[in-house]
Amino acid sequence: MTTAQEQEILPEQGGWRKLASRSVAASMVMSVAVIVPVVVVLGRILLGENWSFPAVAGVNALAAVVIMAAVAVYDLLRLRTTRWRLTDERLELRSGIAERRHRSVPLDRVRSVDITADPVRRAFGLAVVKVGTGEHTGESKELTLDPLVRPEAEELRRTLLETERPQEGTAAAADAAVARLDWAWIRYAPLSIWTFVGGAIVAGALYKLLDVLGFNLVSDGTLTQAWSWVRAHPWLAALAFVAANVFVGLVGALGLFAETWGRYRLEREPGRLRLHRGLLTTRSLTLEERRLRGVEVAEPLLLRLGGGAKVKAVATGLRKAEDNETEDVAALTPPMPRELAWQVAAAVYGALPGEEHPVLLRHPRAARLRRLRWAVAYVVVLAAAVGVLDAVFTWVPVWAWAAPVVALPVALGLAVDAYRGLGHGLGPRHLLTRSGSALRSTVALDRSGIVGWTVRQSFFQRRAGLLTVSATTAAGKGHYDVLDVAQDEGLRTASVAVPGLLEPFVVRR
Structure with a gap:
């Protein structure tokens, strides 16, 4: 039986740790998902060839045993060739049966730790640990330990995400x-x-x-x-x-x-x-x-x-x-x-x-007119598509022409709703922005996390006195937009949100 001291995740004289050996049994159970369709298809083929039922049952049983044995052998080889260790500076993983790989993640690059356990692994007390580095390209985006026993996984999580400890004489927050x-x-x-x-x-x-x-x-x-x-x-x-x-x-x-x-x-x-x-x-x-x-x-x-x-x-x-x-x-x-x-x-x-609810500033009426125009344009395109199909293929039923008629009030309603959803504001710490109708989203973005601004103004926005200001950040989807805001208000918001960042690019009159 493993003691609590042995379960602690600490450097062990440079030694490497193994993955959980229970993985073999769990993999054999999960192989049933492969065995069932193979047995079904094989049984249908053999019965179609007039094989007797006992013979078919015997072949299916043999196939199931072979698949389960192959899965067990593969998992044993994977466990024997996989080692991991945690040092004071990094988390390392060595793996690969035919091709050896050595992954190393500095601890200061760890951004998230995700622990998952499907029903089979849960029954065996196992969990998969995925250590994220915040990178979304290449093979280095994630390091996976599959699997660890659950207590070991939890202890690894706590160690990797260890934050500054409370000062002496104070208790950690509950x-x-x-x-x-x-x-x-x-x-x-x-x-x-x-x-x-x-x-x-x-x-x-x-x-x-x-x-x-x-x-x-x-x-x-x-x-x-x-x-x-x-x-x-x-x-x-x-x-x-x-x-x-x-x-x-x-x-x-x-x-x-x-x-x-x-x-x-x-x-x-x-x-x-x-x-x-x-x-x-x-x-x-x-x-x-x-x-x-x-x-x-x-x-x-x-x-x-x-x-x-x-x-x-x-x-x-x-x-x-x-x-x-x-x-x-x-x-x-x-x-x-x-x-x-x-x-x-x-x-x-x-x-x-x-x-x-956040207190947000409304956008100019020109933003509403812009959305209404787009709604009408979409309906016109739909009507034109129905007309082309009717003229070219002559198979469009009469009731298909009802689609543009029904779509018009729906599109106009969504356009008005989208305008009502527009808004932005500044709090003591945050830039607030809201937009959307089919998917309305209100974002409170930390102003200290804004690293840049993108100001966009199309031809039609310029005629309406509008522009779109995008706050660039390293988090989330990378940028958050203040859509169709009045030109002066948009630039003022960007200037006040992060003082000095936009000033070199603003010409004051």
């Missing part, structure tokens, strides 16, 4: 919960585009999977009968399709919320924030507060209509989301009531002290 999951928030889960397209996506993925496995659920005769029924009952077919799509999407949205945000809690530790989430696959992201450059309150249209919002961090060093991740790594909260989102944003970064 962990404080900033937000915890309220399952009532799941009512916001359907307020996303997933509800409307999720059914079609799931059906397409399921059909493709079954096709790969050799199952053809729909024959040509069935397709012909289905199409005949659709042509005979077009409105009923459309209603049934929409209802089925929304139902599947709704179930998927609820399940996705539960899996992504189950066990959610956001805590403040001394000098850092720690986010826990995940019902089946658990995630633990630790972010140093000195890396924070602001917060963003995001309100997609459907979520905003339902009175909800979510909070994201504007921080340096956050890695990019991977393909299998369903949520932005910068997300600090699930969808929640709007008022609570403002409170969490204030608690995280003090962006809006004592206020439930």
Whole structure:
């Protein structure tokens, strides 16, 4: 049994540590995901060749054993050739079976530590540690230890993100919960585009999977009968399709919320924030507060209509989301009531002290006229596209001309809403900017983190006396825009936000 002293992550006379040996057993269990489709396809092929059932079962069992053994051998070789160590200056990893690699990350380059554990690894007490350096290009962007035992992973996290210790005679601040999951928030889960397209996506993925496995659920005769029924009952077919799509999407949205945000809690530790989430696959992201450059309150249209919002961090060093991740790594909260989102944003970064909503300056009416013109232009393009299709292919039904008619009031409404959402302001520490309709975003950006300004003015903006001012920062998406602001006000905001930065480029009259 390992003692607590042996579990501490300290330099050991230059020695290298091994990954967790339990990984072999976990990998063998996870190999079932490969064994099942192989067995299904192999069974169908052999039965089609008139093999007896016992023979097919024997071959499938042998195939399963071979796959599981191959996975175990590969994982054993990977464990034998992988070593890591933590010194006073750097974290190092040596790996590679055929091609040896030596990765080294200086400790002062560590920006984030992400601990994940899927259900299988959780059952074996394992976790994957991903150490981010804040770089988003090349192979050096992340160092992964896959896997470590959970206590070792937690201790490594604490060591890598160790901040300045409290002075002698003072106690470290106790962990404080900033937000915890309220399952009532799941009512916001359907307020996303997933509800409307999720059914079609799931059906397409399921059909493709079954096709790969050799199952053809729909024959040509069935397709012909289905199409005949659709042509005979077009409105009923459309209603049934929409209802089925929304139902599947709704179930998927609820399940996705539960899996992504189950066990959610956001805590403040001394000098850092720690986010826990995940019902089946658990995630633990630790972010140093000195890396924070602001917060963003995001309100997609459907979520905003339902009175909800979510909070994201504007921080340096956050890695990019991977393909299998369903949520932005910068997300600090699930969808929640709007008022609570403002409170969490204030608690995280003090962006809006004592206020439930930021006080922002409205933009000139010329900005509204500009959006109305763009809305009309989009509808004109849509009408022209329908006209071209009708003239060239002569197959566009009469009711297709209703699309531009319906789109016009919708586009105008979104344009007016986008104008109402425009705003900017300056706080004691922050530049505040808000924009968007389909995706409204309010950002409080630390003025000390602004490293440059970009001033853009198109031909039409110049005629309207408007311009767009972009604050450049090393955090988040790299720049945050104050859209279509009056020319004098935009330059004044930039000059006051970071005194002296814009002065050499401003000609005063």
